[in-house]
Amino acid sequence: MNLLNKIVNTKKEELINLRRKFHKHPERGWLELYTTVEIIKYLDNLAYDLKYGKQILKESSRQGLPTDSEFKEASKRAYKWGADPELLDEIKDGYTGVVATIKSNKPGPTTALRFDIDAIGAREDCSDKHRPMRENFSSINPHAVHSCGHDGHIAIGLGLAKCVKELFVQNKLRGKVIFIFQPAEEGVRGARAMADTDILETVDYFLSGHIGFKSDTTGQIICGITNSLYTKKLDISIQGKSSHAGAAPQEGQNALLAAVNAVSALYSLTQHGSGMSRLNVGRLKAGTYRNLVPENAEIEMEIRGENDEVISYLFKKVKDVFKGIEDMFNVSVKMEIVGEASAVKSDQKLIDIVKGSAKNVKDIKHIIKEDRLGGSEDVSLLMEKVQNQGGQACYLMFGSDIKAGHHSSNFDFDEKVLSTAVQLYLESLKSLGNINL
DSSP states (O other): EEEEHHHHHHTHHHHHHHHHHHHHHHOOOOHHHHHHHHHHHHHHHHEEEEEEEGEEEEEEGSSSOOOHHHHHHHHHHHHHHTOOOHHHSSGGGGGOOEEEEEEOOOOOEEEEEEEEEOBBSOOOOSTTSSSHHTOOOOOTTOOOBOOOSSHHHHHHHHHHHHHHHHHHTTTOSSSSEEEEEEOOOTTTHHHHHHSSSTTTTTSSEEEEEEEEEEEEEETTTEEOOOOEEEEEEEEEEEOOBBOOOOOGGGOBOOOHHHHHHHHHTTTTTTOTSSSOEEEEEEEEEOSSOBBBBOOOOEEEEEEEEEHHHHHHHHHHHHHHHHHHHHHHHEEEEEEEEEEEEEOBBBOHHHHHHHHHHHHTTEEEEEEEEOOEOSSSHHHHHHHHHHHTTTEEEEEEEEEBBBOOTTTTTTTOOTTHHHHHHHHHHHHHHHHSSSSSO
């Protein structure tokens, strides 16, 4: 048994306990107050150089922010759960997430590792068939659940940080390792605000990964994900004018009718010859009473494209549709981008390094070199930042048996994947030159 394996073996129980702690206390994007405070406390005990709050987020680049009332509710909830009040005050208003750095006095590369920390806005399955319920670590937040594995990602990041600190103490670390705990991945809202700061400007290598999804078997690994979809998430508000629907309908400006016609027109836009495209309207809300001409409407939608040409085309056409709707129905339209991602493009050289490293992890039985994502992930913006300045980036999938699909109320994964992921990251850091054994 090699040194890295021994170090990870001593962390297996702690990794599971960490995962279950964060699973029990889920928080949606930009509301991860308790989560952020607990990450800070854990890493501070390891004497990492920590940055958080406005130090790691460009304020104007934060997307899809919750309402003031949601921030206040989240703060009260985090305080009730035992979060440190002074730390809470530093990250209030949704300045969540943490960046932790450890630097050796020996020359070596700068490697960044990213872990997303937010939960889904849904309720968790409360039946006895669901293991978190049976074993008493199900969500105590009625507005959120970790049904995408980010609780596991947090545990992996913290466990890995503890292993790296041990290697630092043993004088086996080279260069610099940066741990990025990113808020608001769901809805692809959080990475932009981090990418627009300087936290990645000196990074040579960037690694991130996800539990399950395209790799749903324990002991499997996908060494690199490529060809995800560009995406933009859009919120549109339509403002018209109300009037009595019986006595004076001609005086109204019907926002609902404008919205329905817009949706119909939008679904004619998805074809493009240069690549796959997607468009979906997920929510339409309009009007107040049955006898009033509706004066307002809200649309939540998304567009996706296989390349930049497709997404740019779709975005322009969406704006054209709503410009036409304004003219046709005499309404005003406001559009806001509340999330976005570019394409995940893992570097082949780094994929090969991860593949070689995976051969040294005994619990990995099936190695897949690469696969397509099929969806969107805002880790792409962080990867792109590193790649544009000459570094390399790679996005992995950690195989795990799962009980239900991602985002399902009864989602759960095989916790064996936690230690497997930590060891693969360690082996990859060794291959990259950050660990000298």
